[in-house]
Amino acid sequence: MxxxxxxxxxxxxxxxxxxxxxxxxxxxxxxxxxxxxxxxxxISFDALTAATQRLESQVDAIAIYPFDGLIYDATEALAHPTGSIWYSVKERMFFSVDTSGTTISKHNAYHINDLEIRGDILFRCGNALYTKGSDKQLKKFVDEEALADIIKETTASRPEIVTLPESEYEAKSAAGELSDDVIYMTYEDDSE
CATH class of the missing domain: 1.20.5 (Single alpha-helices involved in coiled-coils or other helix-helix interfaces)
Structure with missing residues (x-):
């Protein structure tokens, strides 16, 4: 205009x-x-509606939803500011403080049919990321140091892999020199 x-x-x-x-x-x-x-x-109202739906779809695709913190009981959210979102450990649900500041409600966008938290998105509180765990509760992703420890533990317990010609494998086997902590990969030795 x-x-x-x-x-x-x-x-x-x-x-x-x-x-x-x-x-x-x-x-x-x-x-x-x-x-x-x-x-x-x-801009037409139809175009505005379509643009809004595209934007909402793009936000959903990012799939990281913020919340303000953890509380034990949902009613504890009432001690916090209007519009804030809290995860209740007891109820295993997200709650928001309604605009009146005197009531709370389930934060629907974060749930599947108001029964459990969504597993297809990540949740963020400050710099920490959370997801739905196998027990359907909110679980914090591990930090970099904990992840390094997990990788170290996992790779330390991984067996060694050794590739040998069949003839050498058979000779070690006959001599009792095979180790239970090693995976042996054999191939036919055509050089003989």
């Missing part, structure tokens, strides 16, 4: 708004201004 049109429409709308003469704001007068507003709007 151009500035001239916008200014003219605003002037006409104000005339209608402050009109105090009886019968002056006819359906034709009001309808004409509304029609001009709609015709001069750069």
């Amino acid at each position: 151009g500035l001239k049109n916008k200014t003219a429409l605003k002037t006409q709308a104000e005339l209608i708004r402050y009109e105090d003469g009886e019968g002056k704001n006819t359906a034709e007068r009001v309808g004409k201004v509304l029609s001009e507003i709609i015709e001069n709007t750069d």
Whole structure:
């Protein structure tokens, strides 16, 4: 909508708004201004709705939903600011403090049918990431140091893999030199 049109429409709308003469704001007068507003709007409501749905879809694709912290009982959320979101350990659900600040409700976007937390998204509180665990409770992702320890433990217990020609494997086997902590991969030795 151009500035001239916008200014003219605003002037006409104000005339209608402050009109105090009886019968002056006819359906034709009001309808004409509304029609001009709609015709001069750069974006249609359908396009705006479609753009909003695309944006919501993109946000869902990011799939990291923030929350403010952990509480034991859902009613503890009432001690926190309006609009904040809390995970109740007891109820295994997210709750938000409603706009009145005196009631709480399940935070629907974070749940599957209000029964359990979603497993297809990540949750974020500060710099920590959380996900739904196998027990359907909120579980914190491990930090970098804990992850390094897990990798170290996992790789330390991994057996060694040794590749040998069949003849060498058979000779070690006959001599009793095979180790239970080693996986032997053999191949045919065609050089003989």
